[in-house]
Amino acid sequence: MDVIVLADRKGQELLPLTDNTCIPLLPLAGKTLLEHTLEALVQAGLRQAHIVLSPYAEEVKGYFGTGERWGMALTYSTSRGEESAVQVLASLANPPESPFLILRGDVLRSNVIGEFLAQAETSTAACLQAQFAGDNAFMMLCREPRPAALANLDWEQTLQACEQVEIAEGVVNKLDSLAAFHQANLAAAAGRIRLLLPGLQTALGMTQGRNSQVHPQSLKQGAAFIGAYCNVHPSVELSGEVVIGDHVIIDQCAVITDSVIMPHSYIGEMVEVRNAIVRGNELIRVDSGAVLKITDAFLLADLNTNPIHQGLGSVYNRILGALLLILSLPLWLLASIAVLLKNPTAPLNKQVLRGNKIILDDFGLPQRAEFVVWQLNVTMPVLRYLPRLLAVISGDLRVVGGLPVSIEQAVQRMEDWEKFADQAPAGLVGPTHLLIPVNATAEEKLLSDSFYWANFSIQQDFRYMAQALRAVFSRKAWFGEV
Amino acid sequence: MLARSESNYAITLAIRSEAEQVSLLCEALHALCLYASGSVECALAVQQAAAEAINNVVEHAYHNQPDNEIIVGWCQEERQIRVDILDEGLSMARLPKPVLPDFEAESSRGWWIINASVDKYFYQTICDTFAGPVLHPGGMGTDFKDLENIPHTNILTLLKRF
Amino acid sequence: MVINEQKHDDIDIVVLSGRFVMADAPEVRERLKTLVEAGQGKLLVNMESVTFIDSSACAVLISAFKAMQLKTGRLVLVNSPIVQSLIELTRLHTVFEIMPNAEAAIAALAAG
Numbered sequence: 001m002d003v004i005v006l007a008d009r010k011g012q013e014l015l016p017l018t019d020n021t022c023i024p025l026l027p028l029a030g031k032t033l034l035e036h037t038l039e040a041l042v043q044a045g046l047r048q049a050h051i052v053l054s055p056y057a058e059e060v061k062g063y064f065g066t067g068e069r070w071g072m073a074l075t076y077s078t079s080r081g082e083e084s085a086v087q088v089l090a091s092l093a094n095p096p097e098s099p100f101l102i103l104r105g106d107v108l109r110s111n112v113i114g115e116f117l118a119q120a121e122t123s124t125a126a127c128l129q130a131q132f133a134g135d136n137a138f139m140m141l142c143r144e145p146r147p148a149a150l151a152n153l154d155w156e157q158t159l160q161a162c163e164q165v166e167i168a169e170g171v172v173n174k175l176d177s178l179a180a181f182h183q184a185n186l187a188a189a190a191g192r193i194r195l196l197l198p199g200l201q202t203a204l205g206m207t208q209g210r211n212s213q214v215h216p217q218s219l220k221q222g223a224a225f226i227g228a229y230c231n232v233h234p235s236v237e238l239s240g241e242v243v244i245g246d247h248v249i250i251d252q253c254a255v256i257t258d259s260v261i262m263p264h265s266y267i268g269e270m271v272e273v274r275n276a277i278v279r280g281n282e283l284i285r286v287d288s289g290a291v292l293k294i295t296d297a298f299l300l301a302d303l304n305t306n307p308i309h310q311g312l313g314s315v316y317n318r319i320l321g322a323l324l325l326i327l328s329l330p331l332w333l334l335a336s337i338a339v340l341l342k343n344p345t346a347p348l349n350k351q352v353l354r355g356n357k358i359i360l361d362d363f364g365l366p367q368r369a370e371f372v373v374w375q376l377n378v379t380m381p382v383l384r385y386l387p388r389l390l391a392v393i394s395g396d397l398r399v400v401g402g403l404p405v406s407i408e409q410a411v412q413r414m415e416d417w418e419k420f421a422d423q424a425p426a427g428l429v430g431p432t433h434l435l436i437p438v439n440a441t442a443e444e445k446l447l448s449d450s451f452y453w454a455n456f457s458i459q460q461d462f463r464y465m466a467q468a469l470r471a472v473f474s475r476k477a478w479f480g481e482v
Numbered sequence: 483m484l485a486r487s488e489s490n491y492a493i494t495l496a497i498r499s500e501a502e503q504v505s506l507l508c509e510a511l512h513a514l515c516l517y518a519s520g521s522v523e524c525a526l527a528v529q530q531a532a533a534e535a536i537n538n539v540v541e542h543a544y545h546n547q548p549d550n551e552i553i554v555g556w557c558q559e560e561r562q563i564r565v566d567i568l569d570e571g572l573s574m575a576r577l578p579k580p581v582l583p584d585f586e587a588e589s590s591r592g593w594w595i596i597n598a599s600v601d602k603y604f605y606q607t608i609c610d611t612f613a614g615p616v617l618h619p620g621g622m623g624t625d626f627k628d629l630e631n632i633p634h635t636n637i638l639t640l641l642k643r644f
Numbered sequence: 645m646v647i648n649e650q651k652h653d654d655i656d657i658v659v660l661s662g663r664f665v666m667a668d669a670p671e672v673r674e675r676l677k678t679l680v681e682a683g684q685g686k687l688l689v690n691m692e693s694v695t696f697i698d699s700s701a702c703a704v705l706i707s708a709f710k711a712m713q714l715k716t717g718r719l720v721l722v723n724s725p726i727v728q729s730l731i732e733l734t735r736l737h738t739v740f741e742i743m744p745n746a747e748a749a750i751a752a753l754a755a756g
Contacts, residue, residue, distance in 0.1 A: 054737070054738055055735070055738060056735075057732050057735075057737060058598075058729075058732050058733050058735075077744075078728075078732060078737040078738075078742070079737075080737065080738050080739065080740070080741065081738050090748065090751075090752065091742065091743050091744060091748065091752075092744060093744035093745065370622070407616070407618065407621070408616050411602060411604060411616070411618060412602075414601050414602055414641070414643065500667075501665075501666045501667035502667045504665065504666060505663050505665055505667065505696075508665075508696070526726065529696065530698070530730070533665060533696070533698045534698060534699055537665075537666045537698060537699075537700060540666070541666070582734065582735060585706065585736070585738075585739050586710075588703035588706050588707055589703050591699040591702060591703075592699045594733075595699055595730070595733060595734065598733055
């Protein structure tokens with residue numbers, strides 16, 4: 001049977017969540033909304049669909065492609081957004097063959113498509129509309145090409161008379177407000193909406209995605225869904241119903257109650273979030289709809305634009321840098337003697353590297369700032385890089401991190417894994433500095449940074465620091481390759 | 483249009499700075515990319531980005547003045563295509579951030595298209611005595627005083643993987 | 645590029661073929677402007693045979709669309725896949741009325 005999925009809502013009702021994406025791509029309990037729709041179709045045995053898109057159409061197409069990953073065959077077309085279903089059908093290059101199923105793919109449904117189709121079999125009406133709890137379920141089976149009742153599928157509906165089928169089980173949520181979106185997420189976490197959640201149940205009430213670190217004791221009561229690649233500190237308290245998206249970091253002693261944390265968000269130490277949606281550095285109150293933009297990156301931060309928000313706070317780093325500078329004073333004396341003996345004419349080399357400080361560019365977008373660092377013209381690595389301590393004090397480098405590179409080198413990083421490694425903050429020392437030979441290929445060094453970043457933990461940072469201190473007294477640090 | 487091939491994997495093309503000549507160059511780049519990658523999408527994407535970039539040169543670097551030269555270096559580096567677009571016209575102080583303007587605006591979609599079509603692009607101005615910094619989309623700008631009076635070359639590099 | 649003008653009742657039809665790029669922009673802009681001003685507010689730009697399009701061509705389409713809006717007329721596009729993909733990339737599909745083929749476009753314009 002031909003299936004037409006209307007997914008061309010403009011999404012004003014869900015602003016600000018839709019200000020840089022569209023409703024079909026909005027993450028809901030670990031998957032995009034359209035993915036939930038496609039999975040519902042597959043569950044009902046439907047394996048091909050034509051999707052009508054509008055905002056961010058190119059991104060949706062890029063994400064879903066031919067639909068193979070979901071076991072479906074997908075085709076696409078576009079509309080001007082919330083166009084009437086009659087008009088959309090008229091503008092299709094290949095109109096569907098009757099009977100066909102037409103439904104909105106930008107509302108949330110679970111377990112209803114199969115039941116609707118089964119019930120529809122018992123009727124011979126030319127057009128059958130699904131109803132759920134007395135309300136429009138935005139789904140219709142048509143046995144003629146363009147029935148007038150199609151208008152009932154329009155987002156701005158004009159209700160037309162049509163034979164209806166009441167669906168008794170399952171759930172339909174129109175997601176027509178931030179509160180509805182919030183509720184749908186919580187219901188999915190609690191299992192009131194049955195969806196295929198991407199994760200395993202690791203404790204009673206807790207579903208956890210791949211590569212996430214979270215302790216079962218964090219869930220004080222209720223249910224929680226935690227996406228992939230999350231890091232939830234053991235002292236965090238989750239209660240009520242909580243949904244945490246992918247790539248989220250929640251710091252010590254934070255308390256999250258009845259809230260939705262959107263992907264790539266950071267929640268700082270002791271921050272309390274209750275009955276809200278957090279996206280990046282925005283806190284959206286569900287009851288009032290108020291949006292608070294938090295500028296203090298220690299409270300809430302957007303991890304997409306703030307790559308350094310892991311590990312030791314920048315203040316600790318700078319203090320530690322100052323301490324190391326004091327400890328290294330004898331080395332500076334030694335370095336100045338060495339450099340004057342070896343290269344009295346050109347004692348210093350200038351380098352411009354990309355650091356961890358975030359500055360706003362001309363467009364107000366955060367970027368990692370460049371900084372100038374001098375290196376001494378001596379062969380002993382430990383002396384050569386001494387001036388980098390100043391960059392730690394200035395906040396440009398962390399004590400432990402990835403290998404600092406220039407912007408030109410960073411630009412060459414194009415593959416996904418390279419971009420991931422590139423998120424690692426630049427450090428004075430780190431596994432790449434300590435364990436990888438200087439003459440190794442750039443790729444090998446980047447792999448090491450990638451490994452460091454993927455397995456990041458504060459304990460590990462302390463281990464590298466201890467290793468670095470030991471290395472200062474090693475033969476390699478004084479006579480090793482430059 | 484002039485063409486000179488340095489190796490099996492590189493060729494240099496040159497046209498006069500006229501809008502009518504841009505298509506010749508773009509069709510040639512399309513064919514080269516199709517030959518190298520075997521991918522219709524890749525060839526179209528490179529052509530799309532190159533067309534926008536070369537239009538920019540004709541329109542903004544040379545202010546639609548003909549009789550200037552635009553040189554395009556095309557080369558295949560393993561599974562990547564590199565296109566260098568060289569001109570001697572007005573230099574850009576910074577590479578604009580690729581943002582889509584409102585519908586009302588008729589122009590300035592070019593950088594958005596370039597950004598979406600290739601994997602990376604950057605820009606540099608060089609002259610005999612010095613090379614300016616490599617500029618990245620939306621990144622820091624540079625401040626060249628009186629560069630129009632000194633002979634210089636602007637290079638926009640497009641990189642596309644296949 | 646080749647520009648071909650046709651008329652179907654009160655609908656003006658412009659059929660473009662080949663490359664629609666910066667070099668062709670001034671001529672097409674002028675032709676569309678004349679048609680919008682002189683026509684009955686129903687214009688179909690058929691680009692089924694356009695093999696390549698750039699942003700200056702999009703600018704021409706936008707200016708024709710805006711002129712048509714001032715006249716409260718209707719501009720309908722029929723796109724080749726390459727044109728459609730650039731229109732989607734620049735998100736102009738949320739503004740332009742696009743039909744899958746000339747017949748559907750003429751039917752839509754004739755209907756009102």
